[in-house]
Amino acid sequence: MTLSPSCSVPVRHDTVQLAHGGGGRLMRELIEQVFAAAFDNPVLASRHDSAVVPVEAARLAMTTDSYVVDPLFFPGGDIGKLAVFGTVNDLCMAGAEPAYLTAGFVLEEGLPIDSLVRIVRSMAEACAECGVAIVTGDTKVVDHGRGHGVYLNTAGVGWVRDRVDVGPARIQPGDVVLLSGDVGRHGIAVMSVRSGLALGTELESDCAPLVPPVRALIDDGLDVHCLRDLTRGGLASALAELALDAGVDVEIDEARVPVHDAVRGASELLGLDPLYIANEGRMVVVVAPKDAARALGVLRARPVSSGAVRIGSVSKKQGAQGRVSARGALGNLRPLSLQSGEQLPRIC
Amino acid sequence: MTLSPSCSVPVRHDTVQLAHGGGGRLMRELIEQVFAAAFDNPVLASRHDSAVVPVEAARLAMTTDSYVVDPLFFPGGDIGKLAVFGTVNDLCMAGAEPAYLTAGFVLEEGLPIDSLVRIVRSMAEACAECGVAIVTGDTKVVDHGRGHGVYLNTAGVGWVRDRVDVGPARIQPGDVVLLSGDVGRHGIAVMSVRSGLALGTELESDCAPLVPPVRALIDDGLDVHCLRDLTRGGLASALAELALDAGVDVEIDEARVPVHDAVRGASELLGLDPLYIANEGRMVVVVAPKDAARALGVLRARPVSSGAVRIGSVSKKQGAQGRVSARGALGNLRPLSLQSGEQLPRIC
Numbered sequence: 001m002t003l004s005p006s007c008s009v010p011v012r013h014d015t016v017q018l019a020h021g022g023g024g025r026l027m028r029e030l031i032e033q034v035f036a037a038a039f040d041n042p043v044l045a046s047r048h049d050s051a052v053v054p055v056e057a058a059r060l061a062m063t064t065d066s067y068v069v070d071p072l073f074f075p076g077g078d079i080g081k082l083a084v085f086g087t088v089n090d091l092c093m094a095g096a097e098p099a100y101l102t103a104g105f106v107l108e109e110g111l112p113i114d115s116l117v118r119i120v121r122s123m124a125e126a127c128a129e130c131g132v133a134i135v136t137g138d139t140k141v142v143d144h145g146r147g148h149g150v151y152l153n154t155a156g157v158g159w160v161r162d163r164v165d166v167g168p169a170r171i172q173p174g175d176v177v178l179l180s181g182d183v184g185r186h187g188i189a190v191m192s193v194r195s196g197l198a199l200g201t202e203l204e205s206d207c208a209p210l211v212p213p214v215r216a217l218i219d220d221g222l223d224v225h226c227l228r229d230l231t232r233g234g235l236a237s238a239l240a241e242l243a244l245d246a247g248v249d250v251e252i253d254e255a256r257v258p259v260h261d262a263v264r265g266a267s268e269l270l271g272l273d274p275l276y277i278a279n280e281g282r283m284v285v286v287v288a289p290k291d292a293a294r295a296l297g298v299l300r301a302r303p304v305s306s307g308a309v310r311i312g313s314v315s316k317k318q319g320a321q322g323r324v325s326a327r328g329a330l331g332n333l334r335p336l337s338l339q340s341g342e343q344l345p346r347i348c
Numbered sequence: 349m350t351l352s353p354s355c356s357v358p359v360r361h362d363t364v365q366l367a368h369g370g371g372g373r374l375m376r377e378l379i380e381q382v383f384a385a386a387f388d389n390p391v392l393a394s395r396h397d398s399a400v401v402p403v404e405a406a407r408l409a410m411t412t413d414s415y416v417v418d419p420l421f422f423p424g425g426d427i428g429k430l431a432v433f434g435t436v437n438d439l440c441m442a443g444a445e446p447a448y449l450t451a452g453f454v455l456e457e458g459l460p461i462d463s464l465v466r467i468v469r470s471m472a473e474a475c476a477e478c479g480v481a482i483v484t485g486d487t488k489v490v491d492h493g494r495g496h497g498v499y500l501n502t503a504g505v506g507w508v509r510d511r512v513d514v515g516p517a518r519i520q521p522g523d524v525v526l527l528s529g530d531v532g533r534h535g536i537a538v539m540s541v542r543s544g545l546a547l548g549t550e551l552e553s554d555c556a557p558l559v560p561p562v563r564a565l566i567d568d569g570l571d572v573h574c575l576r577d578l579t580r581g582g583l584a585s586a587l588a589e590l591a592l593d594a595g596v597d598v599e600i601d602e603a604r605v606p607v608h609d610a611v612r613g614a615s616e617l618l619g620l621d622p623l624y625i626a627n628e629g630r631m632v633v634v635v636a637p638k639d640a641a642r643a644l645g646v647l648r649a650r651p652v653s654s655g656a657v658r659i660g661s662v663s664k665k666q667g668a669q670g671r672v673s674a675r676g677a678l679g680n681l682r683p684l685s686l687q688s689g690e691q692l693p694r695i696c
Binding site: 017018019021022023024025026027028046047048049050051052053054055057058059060061062063064065066067068089090091093094096100102103104105106135136137138140141142143145146147148151153155157158160167168169228229231232233237241245278337338339340341345346348 | 365366367369370371372373374375376394395396397398399400401402403405406407408409410411412413414415416437438439441442444448450451452453454483484485486487488489490491493494495496499501503505506508515516517576577579580581582585589593626685686687688689693694696
């Protein structure tokens with residue numbers, strides 16, 4: 001896409017029109033006055049179909065996520081913040097230093113321009129917080145009733161330093177599983193708005209960038225085996241995926257998993273399992289036992305992961321596929337497998 | 349996203365369910381059996397939140413586009429092919445060698461799985477044709493009536509070789525403007541399906557990758573000043589954007605712009621101007637006069653640009669902003685400015 005922060009006619013409509021996606025004057029105005037104004041940076045200003053950026057390491061991490069969260073604004077965040085932090089976090093999970101993002105907007109005809117401006121500003125703030133830049137973007141407009149205000153895609157690239165090797169393939173029997181904080185806030189915060197549920201507290205989404213703790217783990221020279229952020233499907237699904245992909249068994253101690261009282265209360269009310277509820281600022285960290293205490297110390301020293309705890313360990317798989325189980329308060333073991341669907345749709 | 353081509357249970361639904369986007373078992377099955385099966389490559393198979401790829405040049409080009417074309421399948425292409433060629437072409441426009449793509453799917457609940465499979469296979473074929481790989485992806489599902497089958501985002505990265513410098517900033521008065529082929533096919537092909545228009549001919553979209561001619565121009569050592577593919581808004585809007593961004597005037601000879609008879613006929617019938625109709629496999633090439641003949645020869649030697657012609661030239665801007673004008677058959681000049689909206693919405 002071409003972005004040009006040149007002229008400065010005010011946006012002449014209150015809502016998004018089909019013509020805002022048409023490649024003509026209205027689209028150019030929207031890009032200049034809404035997107036370029038918020039995301040301003042030298043690469044974006046180069047006005048070309050592709051952004052060209054300098055390379056800073058021998059390996060590149062790439063990721064993408066689309067965001068369709070309903071509602072667009074929720075306690076503790078909005079779709080814009082989610083789209084920046086979510087993609088930045090995915091880059092962090094490869095041990096990469098996030099650098100540049102792309103942004104693809106699918107706008108629904110009739111979306112208030114004010115809502116779009118609010119989302120775009122939130123994205124710009126989130127980028128500043130993470131030290132990344134949106135260097136190129138695209139806007140499409142779909143007919144009213146064929147979208148939901150905004151669907152947003154962000155793709156991201158980051159640099160992977162020499163000797164960093166983080167991924168499921170490195171998980172080994174004996175490894176320790178750390179969790180960076182309490183679980184289930186994002187899902188319950190979104191659900192509470194959607195259902196009008198009064199939680200008797202101001203529970204906010206945990207939506208946050210995991211850059212500081214991941215950067216600290218890498219800078220500290222810790223040999224991190226695997227990182228995985230907890231999103232759709234929650235802690236249980238993230239661990240189940242890792243167990244399947246790494247071909248190992250994982251056992252966690254359920255009593256050690258922190259759950260906020262409001263999350264626990266709402267979960268009981270709604271018949272949901274907090275271990276399966278979505279998060280947007282939490283991760284698991286898998287390290288060798290010898291590194292566990294030091295990694296925990298590094299995590300706890302950063303605000304976003306100050307509630308980090310050791311929750312379990314990895315062992316050789318017993319069956320044909322890697323499996324996860326949770327030990328309850330009475331010593332009983334329950335399996336944590338991938339659920340068929342999800343508890344709450346359109347959560348991210 | 350995590351992609352895992354391990355088990356091989358057949359997809360157990362005929363249509364997309366909300367649960368296919370839930371982060372659980374159904375999503376994993378969809379990813380394994382539909383996406384991983386088609387896009388199979390070693391990076392994708394690494395099963396992690398980000399793909400990690402080796403760096404091959406000192407500069408990286410990045411781009412993104414979302415695709416919302418209606419209908420999903422049209423003569424000469426489909427949304428999948430469009431999404432691969434469109435993003436690959438944007439990378440080419442920076443003089444980059446396209447390398448890796450990401451794919452973000454927003455699926456509408458109820459989409460036939462068969463349609464999705466057809467689109468995904470078409471993407472895989474398109475990638476093979478361009479020599480690029482889809483290395484990571486994401487799937488979201490929105491409620492029935494909140495989408496349109498598939499909205500698709502592709503972001504791409506490519507390598508920019510040393511000494512390559514292609515962009516609007518390099519356009520100079522005196523430069524020559526070349527066009528790679530006839531215009532308006534994509535817009536009319538899509539429109540003909542949407543309106544049930546019988547064109548009395550099998551007009552197909554021009555949807556195609558511009559990799560071969562761009563690679564040839566660069567390999568030949570031609571000092572290409574600027575490349576711009578013609579998409580939404582057609583030839584006229586692409587030139588108007590370039591004139592604004594480069595701060596120059598452009599004059600083209602309208603009689604030299606090739607237009608297929610069926611495109612001309614349909615345009616007259618519908619009251620459309622072929623110069624503003626969308627294309628998906630055409631570009632303009634701006635070079636110094638001394639390079640024009642050689643560049644034209646290079647273009648004509650590749651099938652996708654065999655119809656290349658010289659259409660105009662660049663001059664110093666006369667007004668406050670750069671402008672484009674077209675000289676008609678009778679010697680009259682008409683301005684080609686950015687239109688307010690677009691002639692046909694949801695064209696790409």
